[in-house]
Amino acid sequence: DELQADASDTVFTYVICAVCPVRDGKQELGYFSGENEFHGYAASQLVGSPELGFMFPAFDNRMANIHNALLYSKNAAQIHHEFIDAVFHTEAPLSAEEQKAAFQTALAEALDKSCSFDVVQAVHEQIRERIVQHKESKDPEPLDITAREVGEILEKSGISETQVQAFKERYAKEFGEGAALNPSNIIDSGKFELVTPQVKVSVDPEYSYMLETKIINGKKYILIPADEGLEVNGLNVTINNP
Template sequence: MNEKEISEIRRRFRSDKSNITHVRGCYVNERQEIVSEFDQSLVLMPQEESENLLAVLRRTLSGTLGKNLIDMPFSTAQVVDSDEHRLLMALRDSALGDEDAVHAFFEKVMESYRPEGTYLILLAHEPYDVPYRAKDGAKLEDASSEVYSYVLCSICPVKQTKPVLRYDVPENAFHNCGVDWLVAAPSLGFLFPAFNDRSCDIYSALYYTRDAAESHADFIDAVFRCEPPMPAEEQKETFGTILGDALGEACSFEVVQSVHSGLCGMIEEHKVNKEIEPLVISKGTVKTMLTACGVSGEQVQSFDEKYTENFGDTSLSPRNLVETKKFEVTMPDVTIRVNPERSDLIETRVIDGARYILIRAEEGVEVNGVSIRIEEEET
């Protein structure tokens, strides 16, 4: 799914647009026991509560594509005959009315997801009458291309509040406010089937994880039976390690700066051009950057081999490899953070045999909030 398709489904989770009539779920305690089950009607709920519940579900479709939102493909064999795909289809086709399927899914989640605290498993189903879009992009509300029937799953931590004082206006006095339990934003979840090319795709699901450093491999294996993707944070660390190991002594500040700037430039161009398809790069893209930096063919080949060893032939999202809003230089005792657009202010140099990182300082230099002047030394 691309960002436009995700946004189109996200907009469904509002009371004036949604066709979701009820939400099923269960509350799981620390011992992985179902404390209670519920089938909550949104039609009978007060509007404010209904909006809050839909907002929780909507968060499952938030975050960065490729980092928090990840495509989960099913093989043809899985779609034809597999327990995991059959279960998801049963949830979808029954509009969450198949009791055996719902309870089997709850059990599957509890077996594979074991957080420290309590949590909710939420399931929602909606038949979405997809508006037809003309070639010029115009949406025709009275014309439908198909009905996209889907299930959204959200798994949300339930956190205990701290006791606090509250002010009672009628009594003009302070009283203790009792401990309560609040539903937090989803930690993980998924949309099935995927909404690829604005159409139902039973060969794919869209998986969500709030923490880009955690893919919840056991959950992915239990629900989708596929190889969990490398978490975005791990991709970044692995890419940095590959670059350093492959280039060795040639891994200079200038090379890393150039690769960072190149990837950030691609991300910005993709954003400015409002490209629909997600931005990905191959190892060939990076190899071209390295060659342009003057890296030797032998070291570029070493990068090729190490990339293949860790990522295979998979293309990666540059958003997982660099931080567009941060450029950081770290040492054991010093950390330097620079606006990525002004990384040119930093340079490295060897002076009298000692290695230095130099930062060009112009106006507006402060030390602990105090403005200072840098005087030129007299010769």
């Protein structure tokens, strides 16, 4: 049957290491039934949830992979390079935050003045759409994206072939030739945010297509349609014709 077809006669043996903080217990008031009295007491030490850890070997393609280990970090922005170097004696991979920063740098420097609102909006929307479709498909294989695929998005957005090639070269420099990234590491699929020195605007990514930029009388504006109602601090307001 289906269960037996998916079974294996190979035993997966592994080691899990968890690094947990230990803190002194707090002084509390407790009731001692034998003495019929309340006394102060404190647990000597308490073990907190893991800050980091790893499983070795990794489990890839239904078998042990002794060349890889699965690393866990409570804070995705801190993967503890010193721990990886001390335990595995290898260069640590980029954290999700570092991947996002490197991707944005590659995009901004390669496109220069062509890194417009419309281009960034298109990149965000199309990568987000891939994330949504992959989640809905329930595909067990992890989703990834390459420089070539991002380059195709840029080309469709009107970016020149020279600048697309410059992006691919910068991407390869940051992540390695042919590297594939987790799309969730390079964009925030749950947020679309615009920031100026004076204003911050957050928009549901599903409706980011409604935003547009325009230059009016020499000034740059971000336009947001408000035909279906507008609230200011929870109060319904109207927009009057001039």
